[in-house]
Amino acid sequence: MNVLLSIVSLLFLFAVPSSGGANLFFGVPVPPGFRSTEVARRALRSYLLLCAIPWVASLLALTFLRNLLVFRVASQLAFVVVAVAGYIVQNRRLKPYAVQPPLVRELDLSPPERLPWFTWLGIPPLLWLAGIALCLRLRWDRLPARFPVYIPPEGPEQWADRTARWVYGGLLLGGEQAALLFGIVLAVWYGSRRSESMRKPAMLVMLAGEWLVALNLGAIRFSLATGIAIPSLAVQLVPLLLVIPAVVYFSVAFYKPRDPLDPTPGECWKGGIVYYNPNDAALFVRRRDAIGFTFNLANRWSWAIFGGSLAVLASMLVV
Amino acid sequence: MAAPVLRIDPASPAPIVRQIVDQLRVPLVEGSLRPGTVLPPVRRLATDLAVHFNTVAEAYRQLASEGWLDLRQGRGATVVEREAPAPSRRELSGYRQRLRELVSQMRAHGVPSSRIAAELKAIAEGIE
Numbered sequence: 519m520n521v522l523l524s525i526v527s528l529l530f531l532f533a534v535p536s537s538g539g540a541n542l543f544f545g546v547p548v549p550p551g552f553r554s555t556e557v558a559r560r561a562l563r564s565y566l567l568l569c570a571i572p573w574v575a576s577l578l579a580l581t582f583l584r585n586l587l588v589f590r591v592a593s594q595l596a597f598v599v600v601a602v603a604g605y606i607v608q609n610r611r612l613k614p615y616a617v618q619p620p621l622v623r624e625l626d627l628s629p630p631e632r633l634p635w636f637t638w639l640g641i642p643p644l645l646w647l648a649g650i651a652l653c654l655r656l657r658w659d660r661l662p663a664r665f666p667v668y669i670p671p672e673g674p675e676q677w678a679d680r681t682a683r684w685v686y687g688g689l690l691l692g693g694e695q696a697a698l699l700f701g702i703v704l705a706v707w708y709g710s711r712r713s714e715s716m717r718k719p720a721m722l723v724m725l726a727g728e729w730l731v732a733l734n735l736g737a738i739r740f741s742l743a744t745g746i747a748i749p750s751l752a753v754q755l756v757p758l759l760l761v762i763p764a765v766v767y768f769s770v771a772f773y774k775p776r777d778p779l780d781p782t783p784g785e786c787w788k789g790g791i792v793y794y795n796p797n798d799a800a801l802f803v804r805r806r807d808a809i810g811f812t813f814n815l816a817n818r819w820s821w822a823i824f825g826g827s828l829a830v831l832a833s834m835l836v837v
Numbered sequence: 838m839a840a841p842v843l844r845i846d847p848a849s850p851a852p853i854v855r856q857i858v859d860q861l862r863v864p865l866v867e868g869s870l871r872p873g874t875v876l877p878p879v880r881r882l883a884t885d886l887a888v889h890f891n892t893v894a895e896a897y898r899q900l901a902s903e904g905w906l907d908l909r910q911g912r913g914a915t916v917v918e919r920e921a922p923a924p925s926r927r928e929l930s931g932y933r934q935r936l937r938e939l940v941s942q943m944r945a946h947g948v949p950s951s952r953i954a955a956e957l958k959a960i961a962e963g964i965e
Contacts, residue, residue, distance in 0.1 A: 621846065621847045621848060622844065622845065622846045622847075622848075623843075623844070623845045623885070623886050623887060624842055624843070624844045624845075625842065625843045625844075625845075625882075625885050625886055626839070626840040626841070626842045626843075627840045627841045627842070627843065627864075627870070627876065627877060628840035629875075629877075630877055630878070630881050708880070708881075708884075709884065710884070711884055711885050711887070712881070712884075712885050713885065781887070782887070783847075795887075796889070797887075797888060797889045797892075798887045798888070798889070799880060799883035799884045799887070799888065799889060799890050799893075800884045800887060801884075
């Protein structure tokens with residue numbers, strides 16, 4: 519399984535230089551036909567070679583040092599770090615060949631669009647988790663003294679005592695993650711440009727993720743609160759049925775004939791990965807290194823979202 | 838009626854605030870932005886134009902100081918009815934100078950006087 523994941527991650531990294539779209543190469547806007555030039559081929563060769571060497575090392579570590587967790591983790595981490603460094607190096611090398619997209623912006627002054635109806639699909643997961651918590655509170659005395667907290671398909675595996683931490687902890691974690699994702703949905707709507715056609719697909723992916731989190735983390739507590747057992751297969755499959763179509767829709771929307779490149783100034787892209795522009799009010803802009811959006815790190819709300827993510831991570835460790 | 842269009846060019850020598858003010862003033866004078874119209878919020882406009890919030894806020898403030906917008910607390914930037922003030926002799930002289938410069942520039946680019954006169958007439962009547 520680990521080897522398969524490793525192969526998938528290598529293929530992913532191989533695809534990264536060109537995944538920003540037809541007019542981007544290593545995050546650098548390039549003229550048509552640039553990819554077939556010797557400069558581009560050399561850059562791609564160097565990057566692939568750089569990725570392949572630590573990948574082979576990590577594969578060897580996975581095969582021969584499988585009992586040494588530290589080596590396994592370190593080799594995987596080194597592989598990713600080297601790949602990112604290779605990407606940044608090639609981005610810098612190719613910058614002299616960059617074509618600056620026109621910075622002129624045109625905007626009609628029609629009234630701002632209303633929040634799409636599907637945004638409100640972010641509320642039910644929060645209500646679902648809050649409802650389960652309320653139900654557990656009301657039925658506290660009737661809850662079993664011990665209950666399973668993790669149910670793999672083959673049956674209960676981990677058990678917990680009836681304490682506030684174990685009864686409510688998963689719900690709290692789910693609530694935090696769902697609230698963070700819902701906050702990001704709203705931030706994508708209000709913090710990205712109106713001309714950005716990927717706004718709605720990105721929101722749908724986030725909403726599907728929110729449903730996945732809420733259904734997964736609420737299912738066991740729901741069974742505990744109501745006595746109705748949800749089949750473990752359903753717990754794992756139903757949320758995926760929401761996420762996979764959303765991701766497919768997002769990818770299809772991304773690879774449709776694209777809007778002109780978001781006219782962000784080239785000098786505001788650090789390594790082709792990080793966008794920092796204090797003179798741009800946008801919170802989210804189209805990524806240049808891959809599919810999707812990235813933060814404008816000069817916007818203080820980006821740090822609020824990072825703070826929220828760190829808080830969720832800290833909760834995972836505590837709960 | 839189609840919504841007025843703003844066109845911002847960061848490479849232009851004119852500051853972005855000036856570009857926003859000048860371009861918003863056109864539909865205000867022409868009447869395509871009528872009194873009571875609420876302009877896009879500062880954050881929305883700044884995000885869409887890829888400029889800083891303060892740039893748009895300053896442009897709105899300048900238009901408010903000219904009497905075109907109402908920036909009362911708790912409301913969006915709203916277009917208001919504006920009485921055209923009588924221009925002073927000094928202001929008229931300034932406009933004349935700017936027109937002379939523009940006409941000279943057009944003549945230098947080969948636009949004939951008759952065409953310039955027709956354009957100016959059409960613009961002035963269109964605005965009325």
